[in-house]
Amino acid sequence: MRISDLSRQTGMSTATIKFYIREGLLPPGRLTARNQAVYSECHLRRLQLIRALTTVGGLGLASVRTLLEAIADDDLPLAELYAIVNRTICAHDPVIDEIVAEEPVREDVDRFFETLGWDPDSPARQHIVAMMGTLRSLGGADGMDFFLPHARAAAELAEQEMDLLPSDGMKTDRAAAVLRAVLFGEVLSSLRRLAQEHQAAQRFRAA
Template identity: 35%
Template sequence: MPVRIAELSRRSGVPVPTIKYYLREGLLPAGELTSPNQARYSDVHVHRLRLVRAMVELGGLSIAAVREVLGALDDPEKSLHKAMGTVSAAVAPPDSGSEDEVAHEQARAFVERQGWVYRPRSYAHTALVGVLTTAREVGHERFVETLDVLADAARPLAEVDLAYVLSAGSKDEALEGVVVGTVLGDAAMAAVRAMVRRELSGQLDDAEESRSGSDGNDTDPERGES
């Protein structure tokens, strides 16, 4: 049943001024005009607003990035592979523009160790180079040693994303699944990782106590004072 913008706001949870902004930016299709300054909106608008809200609030995407993603969703000629590339590029960190040769070489070596195709101009490569450059700048060159473990952990996660998309009943649902699986999947993974990290953080205290206990001046309870 068509509704006015106030009801659209109530049902979608998006404030009226924000809805009007999304309309101006082309993120939401225009409603059916009932008078020069009145329009009615359908369930399609409610659904699109909820999707945009998820991308902005949970995914942290910019309006420009959301526009790109929606363009991929609305393009009937766009393949799932290309749509996933568009969405992944939209959620990726901005290109740092780093020219650090060491970081580029570290990224290349990592990709080759994994047996992947080396794409130096891809958004993923430039994002990784930016991370490695920053790690070196703050004195954590050894961060590069974590990449292979991260790759092992990321593969089953990416397989879950693909399985979610492929389980869709139609191409439209699959395209939307790309957005949900990528944007919400990344947000969910960050939350789960934080939970695991919290569960394991007690090991930091144990390690600190172990280091303190290894000081040569400490007393060994089994051997008495030295």
């Protein structure tokens, strides 16, 4: 297919597609003439993946580049692939890093991680510390115990997600796995908001 076909099928402008090629996010097509190239279904799927990660997943191009490189590395163990996904999503955030939580908050979060057996070095920890520190300072939450049932439910959901992969990890569609890792979080966040809205309507509906 030609670049115009890619544009039509993805809804991206040809200028955007050419930009992705220049930036190395999309491989060049096969040249058929000096200024013409043809593209394959692989190019189409890569563009669809980029669009999903940026528009639906809300990731920047630098993050997308990191994930594309990880997907392309067949020697990268799946466990490390998921670690890269989560490190990318929880990448260095100057705003979060500027929030200094009190020691009791950090200790509470550390105990929470220890109870669940989760990696305390995960970048998600700093996000949780910052958010809990902010919540506690404004009277929005007392401690991490409130989130223990949520964490256990999240563990079950993560187990279900892993069950979608081949049992031995071989022949895994790595692009699909990364896309699920990013977008499932968005789905779960939306479900929580819907449930919250429903509960508020049920409990506080005007008579």
